[in-house]
Amino acid sequence: MKMPSALIFILQQSKQQMTCHFTILGYQSFYYTSVYASNLSAERIDLWCNLIDVRHSLSLDASMWIVCGGFNQIINPLELGSTNKQPADPRAKKLDRLLVNNPCLSSYPDSVASFLTPDFSDHAPCLLNLASPLPFPFKFLNILAKHPSFLPLIETAWSLAGNTFPHGSLSQSRAWLSASVKQASFPMASNNLKLIQ
Numbered sequence: 001m002k003m004p005s006a007l008i009f010i011l012q013q014s015k016q017q018m019t020c021h022f023t024i025l026g027y028q029s030f031y032y033t034s035v036y037a038s039n040l041s042a043e044r045i046d047l048w049c050n051l052i053d054v055r056h057s058l059s060l061d062a063s064m065w066i067v068c069g070g071f072n073q074i075i076n077p078l079e080l081g082s083t084n085k086q087p088a089d090p091r092a093k094k095l096d097r098l099l100v101n102n103p104c105l106s107s108y109p110d111s112v113a114s115f116l117t118p119d120f121s122d123h124a125p126c127l128l129n130l131a132s133p134l135p136f137p138f139k140f141l142n143i144l145a146k147h148p149s150f151l152p153l154i155e156t157a158w159s160l161a162g163n164t165f166p167h168g169s170l171s172q173s174r175a176w177l178s179a180s181v182k183q184a185s186f187p188m189a190s191n192n193l194k195l196i197q
Helices: 041-057 102-107 142-146 150-164 170-196
Strands: 006-013 017-024 030-036 065-070 096-100 112-115 126-129
Touching: 017 041, 030 041, 065 102, 065 126, 096 112, 096 126, 142 150
Parallel strands: 030 065
Antiparallel strands: 006 017, 017 030, 065 096, 112 126
């Protein structure tokens, strides 16, 4: 009898989430929680409490844990993502997320999550590639954050990136932001280095 290449066990489920344990032959096992949060903020409180309970009951601080799905919650009103598909009055909100914990980042440091274009839903399917190398390393001098013009530069660049790529990917926005920071980094770094010397 042939052994299966993957084993999936449903461990916990509620109205808004389902947590499974995945074992794929040749890879480290991991926990995966799929989320489909309520549209009502009062009901989402149950989801947050449930996710905390899942984390503690399965001791997920020491195991790889991936949480993905429609959270129906935006972090910042300026976020862009899927739309309400109403051309006369379009509103864009980032509803979908993929979150990983530190053991997952340590085990798969080159992993990349890509949100695909929504088709029949206002939620974007997510493709997680655990073995994808990053297109380029992100390098940042911490001292730049201390420069007085740093935060305004980031806010302006991020705002422009969002307006330039309203239906684009995060990688396009990141590239725009990165180019803006590179352009301003040299004068800011020079100023900070003079202060240090």
